[in-house]
Amino acid sequence: MPAWTPDQPLIRIRDVHLSFGAVQVLNGISLDVMKGDVICIIGPSGAGKSTLLRCVNALVPIDRGSILVEGQEVHDAKLDKLALRRKVGMVFQQYNLFPHRTALDNVMMAPIHVLKRPRGEVEQEARALMRKVRLEGKEGSYPGELSGGQQQRVAIARSLAMQPDVMLFDEVTAALDPETVKEVLVTIRELAEEGMTCMIVTHEMGFAREIADEIYFTDRGVVVEHGPPAEFFAHSRDPRTRQFLSQIL
Amino acid sequence: MIPNATDLPVLKPFRLASPLPGGERSEREAFRVRGFPRSHKFVIPSPRPSPLRAEGHGALRIGPAYFLFLTSALLLAVGIGQAAAAPAAPSIIATLIKWTPLLAQGFALNIAMSFIAMTIGTALGFALGLALISLHRPVRGVAWFLTEFFRNAPWLVLLFYCMLLLPFELRIGDTIIPLPGWMKSTLGLSLAVMANVAELVRGAVNSIPFGQWEAAEALAFSRMQTLRMVILPQCIKRMTPPWMNLYAILTVGTPLASVVGVSEAMTLTGDILAAENRSELLVPMYLYLLLWFFIYCYPIARFTVSLERRFQVR
Numbered sequence: 001m002p003a004w005t006p007d008q009p010l011i012r013i014r015d016v017h018l019s020f021g022a023v024q025v026l027n028g029i030s031l032d033v034m035k036g037d038v039i040c041i042i043g044p045s046g047a048g049k050s051t052l053l054r055c056v057n058a059l060v061p062i063d064r065g066s067i068l069v070e071g072q073e074v075h076d077a078k079l080d081k082l083a084l085r086r087k088v089g090m091v092f093q094q095y096n097l098f099p100h101r102t103a104l105d106n107v108m109m110a111p112i113h114v115l116k117r118p119r120g121e122v123e124q125e126a127r128a129l130m131r132k133v134r135l136e137g138k139e140g141s142y143p144g145e146l147s148g149g150q151q152q153r154v155a156i157a158r159s160l161a162m163q164p165d166v167m168l169f170d171e172v173t174a175a176l177d178p179e180t181v182k183e184v185l186v187t188i189r190e191l192a193e194e195g196m197t198c199m200i201v202t203h204e205m206g207f208a209r210e211i212a213d214e215i216y217f218t219d220r221g222v223v224v225e226h227g228p229p230a231e232f233f234a235h236s237r238d239p240r241t242r243q244f245l246s247q248i249l
Numbered sequence: 250m251i252p253n254a255t256d257l258p259v260l261k262p263f264r265l266a267s268p269l270p271g272g273e274r275s276e277r278e279a280f281r282v283r284g285f286p287r288s289h290k291f292v293i294p295s296p297r298p299s300p301l302r303a304e305g306h307g308a309l310r311i312g313p314a315y316f317l318f319l320t321s322a323l324l325l326a327v328g329i330g331q332a333a334a335a336p337a338a339p340s341i342i343a344t345l346i347k348w349t350p351l352l353a354q355g356f357a358l359n360i361a362m363s364f365i366a367m368t369i370g371t372a373l374g375f376a377l378g379l380a381l382i383s384l385h386r387p388v389r390g391v392a393w394f395l396t397e398f399f400r401n402a403p404w405l406v407l408l409f410y411c412m413l414l415l416p417f418e419l420r421i422g423d424t425i426i427p428l429p430g431w432m433k434s435t436l437g438l439s440l441a442v443m444a445n446v447a448e449l450v451r452g453a454v455n456s457i458p459f460g461q462w463e464a465a466e467a468l469a470f471s472r473m474q475t476l477r478m479v480i481l482p483q484c485i486k487r488m489t490p491p492w493m494n495l496y497a498i499l500t501v502g503t504p505l506a507s508v509v510g511v512s513e514a515m516t517l518t519g520d521i522l523a524a525e526n527r528s529e530l531l532v533p534m535y536l537y538l539l540l541w542f543f544i545y546c547y548p549i550a551r552f553t554v555s556l557e558r559r560f561q562v563r
Contacts, residue, residue: 057467085469096464100482110468113478155464162468 004071010035010166010197011056016065018051018221025051026062027221033166038198040208043218044244049201050093052218053168056199057088070165082114089164093171095151097143103154104130104139107161115162122161129157133187149180153187166197173204205248209233217241319543323536330529344530345537348521355514356541362435362513363500369435370442370499371492377443378450384472392447399444404437405505411437412509431513434506438499445495453484490557497546497553514538 009032018026025048033039041049054060056067058074058081067074069084097106107126111117130139133153143151152172159167169188173181185207192198192211202208208215209229216226217236225238236242327341334341380392399407411433419426457480465475504515512520518538522530 054463059463059466082469082471085467088467090467092460092464092467094458094460096458096460098461098464098479098483100486109478110470113474114469158468 004068006035008071009033009068010037010070011199012066012068013052013056014066014068016052016055016067017063018048018055018060019063025221026055026065028065029218029222031216031223031226033197033199035165035197036195037213038192038200038211039214039216040200040202040212041216041218042202042205042208042244043224046220047218048221049218050170053090053170053199053201056168057085057090059090086115086162087165088168089159089162089166090168091152091155091159091170091172093174095143095148095155095175097151097155097158099143102140102142103135103146106143106154107158110158111161126157126161129160130154132160132190133157134183147180148176149183152176152180152184156184156187156191160191166199167191169198169200169202171201171203173202203248205233205245217244219244316543316547319536319540323533323540326532326536330533333529334527338527341530341533344525344527345533348534351517351521352514352538352541355512355517356545358431358511358513359500359503360545362431362438362503362506362511363496365432366435366438366442366499366503367496368439370439371446373439373443374446375450377447378454379476381447381451382454396444396447396451399440400448402441404441404502405508407440408434408437408505408509411440430509431506431511434509434511438502438505442495442499446492449488449491449495450484453487454480456487457483486560490553490560493549493553493556497549500546500549501542514541 011031011033013029013031016026016029017024027048029048029052031039041052043049051060055062056069056074058079062075069088072084073079074084097103098109101109104123104126107129108119108122111122111125112119127139130136133156135150135153135157138146138150138154143154146154156167156172172188173184176184181204185204188198188200189207189211200208200212212229214226215229215232217224217232217238217240219240225236225241226232232241233245236245327345330341339347377392377396380388381396383389383392412430415428415433415436418428454476461479461483462475465479470479503513506513507515507519510516515538518534522534
């Protein structure tokens, strides 16, 4: 297989099928993400958005199709899953911070234990990341002592500490209080502006419109329609897209 | 009696307690905390009662009321016994005091057995518990069988098996480890502890939200790393109260060894009664022994309750 070059899609998803028992979750979904792109995936709940993200870093195996990350087939039995997950960072709806460790420890654990990097160096970077997500001074706090928005920003810092090439965001603001949603979105926007490749599943249409290079509307496990935000929101062609947008806008 | 006897630390909670029995009160408080969780978002969603909690609340909930009952029963028995005694016989209290050193010796063996059985059982049980959650089906199957077998076997049966099947000494190379009867029955008890600890480990691991596994996996942790650094540290905290409860139950269970002839406190009490040969001693003597166990186990039970309460607030 030829080596991956940056002019090819960083993530290339082709005709992915997946069912949980009798429920067809992904039904031949295809999309490309170029390096530096920010794509937002929207759609009604149950459309398979979150599942798709989990397939990209091999948390969930697919039945059929192909997912290439930097030219590497994700659903290859011989795949080095750990190598893949170093390249792909993921942030969850429920933050999933480790409650028995401080915020700083949460950020430092993976680089130290997985990448085996020296502690001093990692700590310096972790502190810089905490500043980046505007949580300076919260390094010693436990997750339970932080607000939802703060926890989610720690989770973002934790993921960034692995220096991933692409970040997956799975409805990261869905569990937050309205007043803390903004601080998380600001953090994601800053990342996007720095050129981080992002796949974002979100229900925040305003945010998607503002940040995305490309919007994908999915329903029942397929991409119904996609396009740049301006075009997508103004001139959606498919009736399902229009119905969805009319319901939430 | 000594007037300052109530200054013993074990009896302090009794003196300070409100008119409500302590056990009930603390359960009510725990319920209040559980019923209205604080609003931070990292509450672990576990509406179903975990096996841990059920066990933690189920057994050996002893409170001051029980102590009161025990002491008054003892005093009453002493009074009745005294009335029934022959006029020339020494008083029952004096007899109890006379035998106290011997009883203490036997009781020390009970405590030693409980310590050793708990240590061995916990070490084995931890390994067995990890085998219960293994990804390999055969390992899981064997572990499941062992756990169920030893968890459901009557402790006395395990004691008899260990007494009858184990040799009186173990030869490893040139060293000979003697296996006296009390050690054999301790091994029997530790098998029961092992199975119960294994079940505690399994229950605790299952009670950790799946998101923790997912997050660790997404950060490229291996399964072993996830278990060691993320899952088990959280389990230890959850396991501590039921584990201590198990210890208290085990301690109360050590007199079973008297059936297989180990000279622990229960056996010695029988011996004392045989030596004294006074029927009015029977009830006070065993009540006295009960009191010993109570005084040892009560602080453990109190501490377990307070730990449970603290962990629930988290």
